[in-house]
Amino acid sequence: MNKAICATTWREFKANKVRCSILTLLFLLPVAFYTLVRLNWDNAYEVDMISPPIIALAYTLLWSVGVIGREVQNGTIGLVFTRPITIANYVVSKWFAVSFAAAICSVQAGVIEHLISSFYNPSLLFSLEFFSNCCERVFICFGFAAVMVMLSSLVSGMKDIAVLAGFALLWGITNMIGGMLRSDLGIFNQYANVIYPLAGLVDLYNKMMMQAFFPSLSIEPMLDLNFLYLPAILNYGALVTACLASSIFLLNRKEFSYAAD
Amino acid sequence: MPETEALQESTDLLTLSPLAPVQGIVVTDLVKTYKGGKKRALNGLSLSVAPGEAVGLVGPNGAGKTTFLSCLMGFLRYDSGNIEIDGLPPDCLEARRLVGYLPERLTFDRWMTGRDYMHYHHELAGMPESVRKYECEELLRRVELDAAAWGQAVKKYSRGMLQRLGFAQALLSKPKYLLLDEPASGMDPGGVLVVRNLLKELRKEGLTIILNSHQLDQIEKVCDRVIMIEAGAAKPIDTASDSAVDTTFDFCIKWLNGSHDGHRAEDLGALVQRHVIAIKDLNDGQAILTLHSDREAATILKMMVQSGFEVHNLSLLETRLEKLFAKKSS
Numbered sequence: 001m002n003k004a005i006c007a008t009t010w011r012e013f014k015a016n017k018v019r020c021s022i023l024t025l026l027f028l029l030p031v032a033f034y035t036l037v038r039l040n041w042d043n044a045y046e047v048d049m050i051s052p053p054i055i056a057l058a059y060t061l062l063w064s065v066g067v068i069g070r071e072v073q074n075g076t077i078g079l080v081f082t083r084p085i086t087i088a089n090y091v092v093s094k095w096f097a098v099s100f101a102a103a104i105c106s107v108q109a110g111v112i113e114h115l116i117s118s119f120y121n122p123s124l125l126f127s128l129e130f131f132s133n134c135c136e137r138v139f140i141c142f143g144f145a146a147v148m149v150m151l152s153s154l155v156s157g158m159k160d161i162a163v164l165a166g167f168a169l170l171w172g173i174t175n176m177i178g179g180m181l182r183s184d185l186g187i188f189n190q191y192a193n194v195i196y197p198l199a200g201l202v203d204l205y206n207k208m209m210m211q212a213f214f215p216s217l218s219i220e221p222m223l224d225l226n227f228l229y230l231p232a233i234l235n236y237g238a239l240v241t242a243c244l245a246s247s248i249f250l251l252n253r254k255e256f257s258y259a260a261d
Numbered sequence: 262m263p264e265t266e267a268l269q270e271s272t273d274l275l276t277l278s279p280l281a282p283v284q285g286i287v288v289t290d291l292v293k294t295y296k297g298g299k300k301r302a303l304n305g306l307s308l309s310v311a312p313g314e315a316v317g318l319v320g321p322n323g324a325g326k327t328t329f330l331s332c333l334m335g336f337l338r339y340d341s342g343n344i345e346i347d348g349l350p351p352d353c354l355e356a357r358r359l360v361g362y363l364p365e366r367l368t369f370d371r372w373m374t375g376r377d378y379m380h381y382h383h384e385l386a387g388m389p390e391s392v393r394k395y396e397c398e399e400l401l402r403r404v405e406l407d408a409a410a411w412g413q414a415v416k417k418y419s420r421g422m423l424q425r426l427g428f429a430q431a432l433l434s435k436p437k438y439l440l441l442d443e444p445a446s447g448m449d450p451g452g453v454l455v456v457r458n459l460l461k462e463l464r465k466e467g468l469t470i471i472l473n474s475h476q477l478d479q480i481e482k483v484c485d486r487v488i489m490i491e492a493g494a495a496k497p498i499d500t501a502s503d504s505a506v507d508t509t510f511d512f513c514i515k516w517l518n519g520s521h522d523g524h525r526a527e528d529l530g531a532l533v534q535r536h537v538i539a540i541k542d543l544n545d546g547q548a549i550l551t552l553h554s555d556r557e558a559a560t561i562l563k564m565m566v567q568s569g570f571e572v573h574n575l576s577l578l579e580t581r582l583e584k585l586f587a588k589k590s591s
Contacts, residue, residue, distance in 0.1 A: 004384035008370070015372035075368035082334055082362045083385040083434070084354040255338060257331040 002085060002093040009097035013063060022062055027109050030055070034113060038120070045120040048127055050113045053136035056106040057214065060141045063105070064098040064148035066158035068251070073157040078256035091149060091247045099145035106137040132219035143215030143236060146243035153247040164213070171209045178202040215239040284347055285469065286310040286333065286438065291342035293328055293493075302328040303339070304493035312437070315460075315470040317480030319498070320490035326473045327365060329490065330440050333471070334362050346438065358387070361436030365443040365473075367427040371416035375406065375426050378415060379433065386434035400429040405455045420447035428456065438469045445476060457482060509538055511578040512558050515547045517571040532568055533561050549578065 013019055034049040068091070071077040080090065110133055118125040151160035181199035215236050221229045286309065293303040302325045310316050318326045331337045333344060335352030349356040369378060379397035388396065401411055404425040410418065418426065424447055431439060445456040453476070460483045463470065474480050480487060487498040529548055530540060539551040552558050558575060565572050 002385070004381055008373075008381055011377075012370065012372060074370075075366075076370055078336060078364070079362075079367065079382070079430070080385060081336070082357060082360070083382065084357045084387055085385060086354065255331075255336060257328070257336045 001096055002089055005080075005085075005090060005093035006097040006100075009067065009094060010101055013101065019062060023059075023105060026055075026058055026062065026105075027112070030109065030113055031116065034116070045117075048114060048117045048124045048129055050110055050117065050130060050133055053133050053140055053216070055109070056102065056137040056140040057144055059106040059109070060098070060102040060144040060148065061161070061164075063102040064145050064152070065161050066152060067094050067098050067149060068152040068247070069156045069158060069160055072254070072256075075256075081256060087251045088248050091153070091244055091251065095145055095149045095244055095247075098148070099142040102145060103138045103141040106141055107134045110134050110137060128220075128223070132223070135219045136216060139217040139219075139236065140214070143217075143240055144213075146240040147213055147215070150243040150247045150250070153250040167209070167213060171206060171213075174202055174209070175206050178206055211235065212239060285312050285314075286471070287343075287345045288329075288333070289343045291329070291332060291344065292340045293325075293332055293337060294340050298340075302493055303332070303342075305342070306490070306493060306495050308488060308495045310438075310469060310471060312469050313467050314486065315464055315472065315484040317484035317487045318471065318473040318490055319475075319477065319480060319487060324490045325493040326490050327442055328493075330362070330364075330442055330471070330473060333440060334360065358434060359437045360440060361431035361434060361438070362440045363427050363431040363442060363444055365446055367423065369415045369423065369426070371414065373415050374412050375401065375415060375418070375422075376411045378426060379429060382430045382433050388434065396433070397429075400432055401426075403432075404429045404459065421449050421452045424448050425452065425455070428459070432463075436468070438471070439463065440471050440473075442473045443475065444472070445474070445479065453479070509551050509553060510558075511541070512550050512552055513547065513574070513576050513578055514550060514562070514565070514572060515574040516565065517546070517573060528568075529565070529570070532564060536561055536564075 030051045034044075037049065038044040066073075068077070071080070077090075081087070110130070114124070114130045124130070148160060148164070151163050154160070155163060178199055181195055181202060217232060217236050218229075222233075288306060288308045291303050291306040292301070294301050304325075306325070306329060308316075318329070320326050328337065332339050333346070333351055335350070335357070344351045346356040346359060349359075370381075373381065376397065379401065380393055383393050383397055384390070398411075401408070406422060406425045406429065410422060415423070415426070424444070428441075428444055431441070441460075444460075445453045448456065457479055460470065460472070460479075464483065470483070472480060472484060489496045489498050530543060533540070533550065536557060537550045537552055541549040541551065543549075550558075550561065552561070562572060562575055
């Protein structure tokens with residue numbers, strides 16, 4: 001991993017006012033939302049009001065969109081590879097830079113929300129729920145960043161977000177089809193022998209898509225030392241590795257020439 | 262056998278051994294195609310550059326010069342042929358340590374300052390942190406980039422300033438080989454002079470230079486050898502003995518008109534008539550003389566000064582390389 005690439009990725013984010021503004025909003029909006037809830041719900045002080053771990057996706061998306069694609073589009077990547085840097089080193093450095101930064105921001109936001117809840121109810125301060133929430137955020141950041149790095153190597157500029165949106169749309173459509181196939185078949189009941197296995201396949205596809213694009217791990221079963229959870233950890237590791245390997249492969253196939261073809 | 266002789270013998274053996282890596286850049290039968298083989302950018306290009314040599318690349322636009330440099334940098338995958346830089350393939354990390362590169366249209370991270378940019382590439386090049394500040398500033402001074410601009414964002418730089426910054430980054434890793442693609446592109450006359458002087462200094466330091474430039478006078482002044490790249494193939498140009506060029510040169514000579522001796526154009530005609538091939542555009546105070554060599558120009562200059570002409574300028578209108586290029590291109 002290259003320290004210079006990581007530091008430059010962070011500094012580039014800092015230099016982008018739009019991204020910094022969105023990041024500030026991401027910090028403030030949940031706090032504002034939970035403040036409103038506290039004002040309007042009497043039992044609010046009894047629970048730890050902390051955003052679900054899935055919010056880490058937003059932080060990761062903000063940090064990682066166009067992480068490699070923008071350098072390809074601007075042509076600055078070419079000069080990086082005139083230096084003794086391997087493509088693998090570059091990809092891993094970029095992945096680590098965005099995942100680590102997103103994880104820090106996401107956990108920091110969680111800590112702020114948790115501290116506000118703990119201020120009203122000090123017994124919540126050392127809750128297991130908070131700990132597992134933070135860990136899951138970190139897993140989501142590192143997993144989703146790997147997916148984004150792969151998409152960013154596939155297309156130039158910030159088109160990776162369009163590709164992601166395309167897949168999300170496709171996932172939504174197949175999810176809807178899955179729901180329809182599982183519901184009352186009505187006049188198509190005579191084809192149930194065909195339709196139900198098909199619905200199973202669609203469900204499997206949806207689960208795979210969900211796992212492939214949003215790799216995450218639940219912490220609580222792990223804390224129970226449930227070894228049945230081991231395949232999930234392996235699955236997560238394999239997905240992250242596969243995404244990074246695909247990214248290295250895709251960048252290896254590209255030519256970063258200054259010559260017009 | 263004395264120790265020094267034994268050492269010499271072993272060195273000779275090493276030099277002759279087929280296993281010893283070839284020093285310099287050796288390119289053999291390089292073929293590079295674009296658009297699925299439909300467009301042939303390099304067509305069996307062969308070239309070798311010895312260590313310490315400066316080679317100029319000339320050729321029309323689209324001849325394959327930048328493609329060739331991109332292949333040398335390992336940016337492009339060539340279809341066939343071979344490239345070796347000190348016996349190493351161009352995409353090898355060790356080879357990259359040896360080469361500095363300045364592309365024609367270098368792109369920058371626009372949010373960075375000039376100093377940040379140098380520090381970033383210094384670190385990428387794997388140079389020690391302890392000397393980072395000193396070496397980066399030294400190079401920025403060397404390319405004569407205004408110190409006030411070092412801390413400014415690159416997006417505020419002019420084209421010439423960017424080119425100077427690009428030149429400085431090419432020298433960051435203390436390369437053995439320097440590949441320059443139009444180093445003076447977009448520069449003001451002062452910048453062009455800086456580049457020319459820098460190239461001369463780098464030559465003295467023993468750097469091997471491959472210079473791609475459309476400024477033929479720059480190539481002629483800096484390079485030992487000139488290679489013309491045309492239709493993807495290399496053709497050496499010998500400016501000293503190429504028979505394709507006639508051996509005459511046009512010199513423009515200027516003298517102060519109406520000086521105390523009142524020398525006029527007719528006087529010059531009478532004076533140099535027997536020494537020149539032709540006299541063109543003969544005016545009071547200026548003439549264009551067609552001569553065979555610099556020596557003849559020196560003789561005529563001496564004669565004119567001795568006859569009382571107050572000569573203030575003598576310049577070559579078209580260099581030999583320019584003449585040769587114009588002829589070959591046509």
